[in-house]
Amino acid sequence: MTQQVPGPEMTTGQKFYVREVLQGLWITLKHTVRNVLNADENFTIIDYPDVKKVMPERYKGAHRLTTRPDGKVKCVACMMCAQICPAKCITIEAGEDPDDPVEKYPVQFQIDMLRCIYCGFCVEACPKDAIRMDTGIYEINGFTRQDLIHDKAYMKDLKAGKKPLAEDWYREHPEDAPPGYDVKAPKLREGY
Amino acid sequence: MPTVKVNGIEVEVAPGTNMIEAARQAGVDIPHYCYHPHLPVAGNCRMCLVDVEAGGRGPDIACNMQARDGLAIRTDTDNVKRMRRSVMEFLLVNHPLDCPICDQAGECRLQDYYMEHGQHHSRLADEKITRTKRQDIGDLIILDADRCIACSRCVRFSDEVTKTGELRLFNRTDHTEIGVFPGTRLSHHYQGCLADICPVGALTNKDFRFQKRSWYLRAEPSVCDRCATGCNIDVDHDHGEVFRYRPRRNDAVNKSWMCDFGRLSYKRLAAEDRILTARGPEGAEGVDAVLAGLAAAVDAAARDHGDGSVGLVLGTRATNEANWAMLRALRAAVPGARVFLVEGNDPDAFDYTDDLLVHADKNPNTAGVRLIAEADGAVGDAEALRAALADGGLRLLLVLADDVLARLGEVRRPEALAFFGTWANATSEAARWVLPLAAAQEVEGSFTNFQGRVQRLQPAIPAAGDSRPGQVLAAGLARALGEDALPAGAAGVFHDLAANVPAFFGLSLAGLGAEGALVHREPPTEQVAPPDTRPAP
Numbered sequence: 001m002t003q004q005v006p007g008p009e010m011t012t013g014q015k016f017y018v019r020e021v022l023q024g025l026w027i028t029l030k031h032t033v034r035n036v037l038n039a040d041e042n043f044t045i046i047d048y049p050d051v052k053k054v055m056p057e058r059y060k061g062a063h064r065l066t067t068r069p070d071g072k073v074k075c076v077a078c079m080m081c082a083q084i085c086p087a088k089c090i091t092i093e094a095g096e097d098p099d100d101p102v103e104k105y106p107v108q109f110q111i112d113m114l115r116c117i118y119c120g121f122c123v124e125a126c127p128k129d130a131i132r133m134d135t136g137i138y139e140i141n142g143f144t145r146q147d148l149i150h151d152k153a154y155m156k157d158l159k160a161g162k163k164p165l166a167e168d169w170y171r172e173h174p175e176d177a178p179p180g181y182d183v184k185a186p187k188l189r190e191g192y
Numbered sequence: 193m194p195t196v197k198v199n200g201i202e203v204e205v206a207p208g209t210n211m212i213e214a215a216r217q218a219g220v221d222i223p224h225y226c227y228h229p230h231l232p233v234a235g236n237c238r239m240c241l242v243d244v245e246a247g248g249r250g251p252d253i254a255c256n257m258q259a260r261d262g263l264a265i266r267t268d269t270d271n272v273k274r275m276r277r278s279v280m281e282f283l284l285v286n287h288p289l290d291c292p293i294c295d296q297a298g299e300c301r302l303q304d305y306y307m308e309h310g311q312h313h314s315r316l317a318d319e320k321i322t323r324t325k326r327q328d329i330g331d332l333i334i335l336d337a338d339r340c341i342a343c344s345r346c347v348r349f350s351d352e353v354t355k356t357g358e359l360r361l362f363n364r365t366d367h368t369e370i371g372v373f374p375g376t377r378l379s380h381h382y383q384g385c386l387a388d389i390c391p392v393g394a395l396t397n398k399d400f401r402f403q404k405r406s407w408y409l410r411a412e413p414s415v416c417d418r419c420a421t422g423c424n425i426d427v428d429h430d431h432g433e434v435f436r437y438r439p440r441r442n443d444a445v446n447k448s449w450m451c452d453f454g455r456l457s458y459k460r461l462a463a464e465d466r467i468l469t470a471r472g473p474e475g476a477e478g479v480d481a482v483l484a485g486l487a488a489a490v491d492a493a494a495r496d497h498g499d500g501s502v503g504l505v506l507g508t509r510a511t512n513e514a515n516w517a518m519l520r521a522l523r524a525a526v527p528g529a530r531v532f533l534v535e536g537n538d539p540d541a542f543d544y545t546d547d548l549l550v551h552a553d554k555n556p557n558t559a560g561v562r563l564i565a566e567a568d569g570a571v572g573d574a575e576a577l578r579a580a581l582a583d584g585g586l587r588l589l590l591v592l593a594d595d596v597l598a599r600l601g602e603v604r605r606p607e608a609l610a611f612f613g614t615w616a617n618a619t620s621e622a623a624r625w626v627l628p629l630a631a632a633q634e635v636e637g638s639f640t641n642f643q644g645r646v647q648r649l650q651p652a653i654p655a656a657g658d659s660r661p662g663q664v665l666a667a668g669l670a671r672a673l674g675e676d677a678l679p680a681g682a683a684g685v686f687h688d689l690a691a692n693v694p695a696f697f698g699l700s701l702a703g704l705g706a707e708g709a710l711v712h713r714e715p716p717t718e719q720v721a722p723p724d725t726r727p728a729p
Contacts, residue, residue: 078292079405094402103326104293104402127292 055136060118062137063111063150064158066130072097073156074130077106081122081131089115090122109152113140135159197245197264211254211265212240220267223276223305225283225391226343227255230447232352237283237343239305241275242267251275273309280310283341286321286366287392290339296393298406302341323369330378332398332452333386337369340394346370346386353449354380354548370394381544384455388438388448399456400436412652413440413706415639416454417509417632418542420553422641423450424706427458427633427652434458434633434653442707445645451550453542461631461656465616468657471626479627479658480668486590486610486625487672490526493588493608499528503586503606505577506533506565507593507662508555510612510629511637511649512696513685514662515561518592518612519568520678520688521670530586532577533565536599538617551642555594556632560640563711567693578603592662593629595619612665628659635661636682638701640711646699647708 035042046053055061065073077094095107122131135158142148195204196211198218205214210233215222225237235256244250247263251271257263266272284302291297323337342361347370350359356379358372372378378386387397411426416437423446425437437458439450460466470482477485493501504522506515522529541554565571572580577596580586581604589606595617597603611623614631632639634655640646655661660668667680679685686701695711703709 076293077402078297079408080292083405083407096402101325102293 055138057134059136059138060120060123060133061135062113062140062158063116063122063131063133063155064135065109065152065155066132067157072100073106073109073152074128075106075109075126076102076104076128076130077109078104078127080125080127084121084125086119086121087115087117089113106152109155111150111155113148113150114145194259194261194263196247196259196261199266199268200264205259207259209259211242211257211259211263214259215254215265215267222254222267223301223309224255225301225341226345228345228348228389228448229441230353230449231345231348231389234344234348237341238279239276239283241272241279243269243272276305276309277312280306281312281315284310284314285316286338287341288320288322288325288338290336290393294336294339294393295396295401295406296339296390300393301391321366323367327371328398329372330383330386330398332383332455333378334396334398334401335371336394336396337371338394339392340368340370341392342368342370343391344370345389345391346395349382349386349389350378350380353385354382356380359386381452381546381550382449382548384452385439385449397436404430404435409435411438412633412650414633414649414652415556415641415647416450416457417556417639418451418454418457418554420551420555420558420642421446421549422556422639422645422647423454423549424647424708425450425454429652432653434461440706444707445641445643445647446549449549451544451548453544453550458633460615461633461653463615466631466656466659467613467616467620467626467628468659470628470658473624479660479665480672482625482627483665483668484672486627487525487669489588489608489610489625490522490590490673494526494529497585497587499526500530500585501587502526502529503577503580503589504529504531505589505591505594505596506531506561506571507591507612508533508535508553508558508561509538509614510561510593510662511557511632511635511682512560512564512640512646512689513637513682514592514612514629514666515557515564516689516693517663517666517678517680517685518590518669519564521666521673521675522590523568524670524675524678525673530572530580531565531568531570532572532574532580533561534574534577534594534596534599536574538595539598540595540615540617553642556639556641559642559644559711560638560646563640563644563695564689564693567695574600581606591619591623597622612662614659627665628657629665630655630659630661634659636701637661637663638682638686638704641708644695644711644713645708646696646704646711648701648704 065075068074077092082090082092089112091110092106093108094104097105120133123133193204196214198215198220201218203214203218205217212222212224212227222240224240226234233256235253240254241251242254243266244252245264245266325336325338327335329335347359351357358376358378359370361368362371384397386395408430409428411428414425414427416423416425424440424442426440427434428436437455439446439448441448469476470479472482472485490502537554544550545552587607590610592612597619609623610625611620612627612629613620614629620626632649633652635651637649638646663682663685664680667678670678679688683701690696690699699709
């Protein structure tokens with residue numbers, strides 16, 4: 001049963017809320033003036049997508065598969081990540097490598113990024129430090145659903161900026177470019 | 193019958209029972225590696241150490257302690273816990289951290305007992321002793337000597353069960369490892385059992401290697417259909433796909449073993465020669481349409497040429513229920529139909545027989561069909577069928593499951609042939625109507641093995657394609673023939689079977705249990721009421 005909790009007693013003057021409303025407006029006005037006068041200090045304006053924010057080191061971005069010194073992925077297809085994944089977005093097909101002393105490797109390793117909820121459990125569950133989310137990539141996008149199923153070849157040592165750049169796309173599909181965009185001389189972008 | 197005490201619980205056990213089994217009967221689990229109920233006692237893993245309260249001196253190993261009056265053991269003392277932790281630490285000293293790549297992970301005794309009894313941190317300061325990994329020692333077995341804890345189960349298995357003795361323990365102390373003699377390989381046909389009995393990941397199944405992590409698999413109890421022994425199996429499956437068969441313990445049939453032919457026969461469930469759709473004279477059609485066409489042909493043959501022009505060959509590879517339902521359906525619609533039983537092995541049967549498990553008869557249900565034929569009283573044999581085909585009186589022949597044309601050899605083909613089967617063969621090639629029969633691991637039903645033991649089948653995976661259980665196809669045929677009163681469910685058909693075949697009197701499908709039930713050797717003269725298996729109110 002819902003229980004009524006009595007609020008504080010208010011006087012008739014307080015019940016009009018004039019003072020409170022003005023108080024709120026005053027705070028907004030105060031900040032507006034301060035920000036207009038010191039815009040450079042108080043705002044970090046990033047000209048996205050021409051410039052991109054560098055994410056903190058522990059930001060959970062797109063997954064990458066780490067590699068051993070010999071260039072093979074560290075993953076041994078133990079399925080711990082697939083097991084712990086609450087979104088069930090990891091699909092691994094295991095295989096045997098006859099020449100490798102590690103014996104087992106993932107023939108295919110796919111993450112359906114449309115399903116991923118970025119909880120990072122896969123990173124924690126991995127006994128081999130084979131999967132990390134330290135790429136800092138937050139633009140996980142694609143032109144088809146298939147683009148968003150990241151596979152082993154794509155995730156192997158994924159570095160920031162491996163996704164196709166917008167100018168590459170606009171060069172091939174000028175009709176998609178925003179108005180006034182010069183395909184021949186795109187504006188240089190920083191932050192990559 | 194000696195009475196012993198385990199943790200204060202009194203149990204009366206059979207003479208000769210060891211204390212691990214006695215404790216199991218008292219509901220107490222004693223951890224063990226080297227002990228196996230169907231192998232001689234070795235007593236070398238020391239994991240089953242228990243305190244002896246009365247009737248002996250302790251601590252001692254439970255596997256080698258025979259139950260005797262006045263014996264009392266305890267497994268819950270601090271001393272026992274300390275001993276178990278120490279044994280675990282000792283066994284794990286040189287064990288590699290292979291769990292992520294080891295197929296045993298998830299069903300590994302080292303993992304289980306470490307979590308239950310170990311939970312220690314390694315104190316090993318030196319390098320681990322390593323032994324040879326990934327040795328190909330047999331057609332079905334990969335040996336990883338590094339993971340071995342030298343329990344010697346596999347050595348005893350090859351010495352005592354298969355009596356081939358290929359495996360030995362080599363070297364001493366920490367360097368002990370199992371292996372085969374140089375230049376030799378495992379030669380017997382029970383290699384898969386080595387992977388089953390290995391409590392760790394030292395011997396793993398090559399066929400199952402890296403296919404699936406064990407915890408994704410669900411096991412369904414069933415019976416192997418590759419020979420008349422009828423080994424009890426667990427069908428390990430995930431999402432409708434079967435990954436392996438494992439023997440299920442049944443001391444009266446297969447103990448804990450099964451042959452490699454049966455073990456690998458799971459592949460036949462998804463084989464390319466599976467009959468997945470019904471086929472009539474005009475090509476592929478729905479099951480019901482083909483059954484209707486077949487029923488029309490049966491009706492026409494019986495009307496134009498008499499009941500004797502229609503024949504049925506019972507299937508030694510089909511379940512009791514499929515055979516009985518088919519027989520009942522045809523007898524109900526065409527009372528004078530001729531019924532035959534052709535024994536023999538099909539061309540797709542494997543060519544191996546021994547006196548351990550593999551029976552010469554490669555059909556899972558020959559005994560059951562014989563009993564049904566006996567009860568019917570008017571079932572002809574292969575010679576009768578050959579004669580009936582030769583004089584041309586038999587115009588329409590229905591064949592259940594068996595490759596009858598291959599079994600008969602050179603015969604005059606009947607005018608029209610209908611085949612109810614799971615896999616394509618010579619008979620299905622020649623048949624005008626082909627109906628897809630679900631495989632044994634996909635149906636509810638029972639097989640009767642060569643001992644006369646009726647063993648229950650339970651569906652592990654959905655029937656492939658359009659295939660249906662035999663009793664369902666039989667009921668469909670009966671309906672198309674105008675007979676609506678026949679049961680279609682496996683339990684109902686079995687009930688009907690148990691009411692009409694004297695050898696099955698008193699049996700019920702649900703009452704067969706995990707170990708099966710023997711048919712009556714000397715059939716009772718009157719009906720025995722089936723046991724009431726309904727739960728008490």
